[in-house]
Amino acid sequence: MNGQNEIESAIIASLLKKPELLEKLRVKPFMFQDEQFKGFVEYVLNQGKVDLNEIYLESIKNKEFLNNDVIAKLYKTDFIGYGFFERYQQDLLQNYQILQANKLADEFKQSSTPETFNHMVDKLKELTNVTAKKEDGTQRYAEQLVEDLYSDAPAQRVKTKYKLMDHKIGGFEPSQLVVVAARPSVGKTGFALNMLWNIAQQGHETSFFSIETTGKNVLQRLLATITGIELNRIKNVQDLTPDELTQLTNAIDQILKLGININDDSTTTPQDIRAQAMKNADKTQVIFIDYLQLMSTDTNIDRRVAVEKISRDLKIIANETGAIIVVLSQLNRGVESRQDKRPMLSDMKESGGIEADASMAMMLYREDYYEQEDDDSGKSTVECNIAKNKDGETGVIEFEFYKKTQRFFT
Structure with missing residues (x-):
């Protein structure tokens, strides 16, 4: 040699x-x-x-x-x-x-x-x-399709456990890149964590890459979602009752048993996502990233070009590994200048290729976000507009969002 x-x-x-x-x-x-x-x-x-x-x-x-x-x-x-x-x-x-x-x-x-x-x-x-040769794609795809046609097993989909959403999208499929976009503080992190918890309980491999906030903060939000204890009270540990402490301890034990991976590296790159996507190939990997515009690249290029490249890399990773990647995205301020502030695909900050790369794009809108008035119960209505869905229906689904506990219900 x-x-x-x-x-x-x-x-x-x-x-x-x-x-x-x-x-x-x-x-x-x-x-x-x-x-x-x-x-x-x-x-x-x-x-x-x-x-x-x-x-x-x-x-x-x-x-x-x-x-x-x-x-x-x-x-x-x-x-x-x-x-x-x-x-x-x-x-x-x-x-x-x-x-x-x-x-x-x-x-x-x-x-x-x-x-x-x-x-x-x-x-x-x-x-x-790892191979340096490409298989005969048509032969491989034909074999997979024939196997699916004659198999009694249900289609490989990951349910969100929100009935209205699963009815509309049928669940997530391997190799999808899903974008969840909203203005800051509308609730996209809480929305993602609710989906993650529902998915993890079904036995799927789940990860949450938090670039914006600490892993501890993510864990506290997830605990609020699981237990229904208000987030502020979880943060102020001294105000918790013995029964609530037991609930939180049990919830932490559940999170550990399910193997939910929380990562808060502020320099997360697509290569880190690839490394996670390649683990435990026998399980479906569902990876959440919070959020796209904060991800790092290995090259010093214009930020818009960098975000486009990251988006394209994530789509390639999803295709090559079969992982489902759910990436959160900021919306630009242009939405604020319109009378109807419901977001559109074009509102994605530094959007470029994000809209094109995504298999599915969900846009979150909360009307009371602009009213600056909080309901005493902390309850809001969040519209989830499935604005793009390559393999299924589009349309709006309404959720009840309880900000204090970070919980979403349909």
Whole structure:
């Protein structure tokens, strides 16, 4: 087998000399060990083409990009041929698998416990599923459809447990990207946590990535939803009765048993979401993100472009892993200037590709949000407008929202 640098150099050189080979590129950027080669592959994949002029300009602008002298040297090398291009990609994949397997083995040696052993086995299984070849899509899809047609098992859908919503959308399906959009403080985080709790109780793998607020705050909101104890009273622990403390302790125990994963890393990126989506492949993953516009990217680009790229990456992750990703999104202030302040798809802040990428888009509206008058009961009516649904009905569903307990009812 050729050396790693030779393999990576040959693949990059082939792309430079034969730009049409980008369509035959099967390896992923993370498989490259050389950081500049990795960055080059990420760049051409994002661009969707290999354009020598644009690559040259990027090399001048970006000091961390592949050096122009290296580009020129690679371009002048002899083309290895189409057959060898495929073989070198397979070699790169095998090298990546061996390198990662050795790392996992080293980690296990440093801490040999049943937990680290199981972690190593799970990761090794994931490694065996990494491939540099694409299957015959039509054959695979046809086999899946025939299996569905003759199967007695119900369609694989994740119910929200809100009857009116499930009747309209049929539940969430694997590989969907669902957007829940609203103005700040309308109730989208509470709405998401209510759905998460309903879904988790059905045995699905659930995660909540909170970029806006702390994990502790998310847990407190979730506890209010479960127990019906007012959120402010949960925060002021000293005001709780012994019976309420017991309720909260039992609710925490339920959350832990269901394995709900709460993450409050403020630098969450699509790669973090991919890592979560690839865990426990035997279970349906439902991942909530609060919220889209706060997510980080690995590149320093214009914010609107960055949000569009994050949205596209999340859709790709959902497609490739089968995970259901529910991402919350802010609406821009334009809605405030209209007489009818009910949101529309175009109101999504820095919307760009979000509207196009989403399989389903839900827009939340609460009229008393603009009246600045709270009902003593804390009860509000929240309209959930399913404004986009690629695979089903659209329309408005009304919820009763009890802000003090973060609970939603239809």
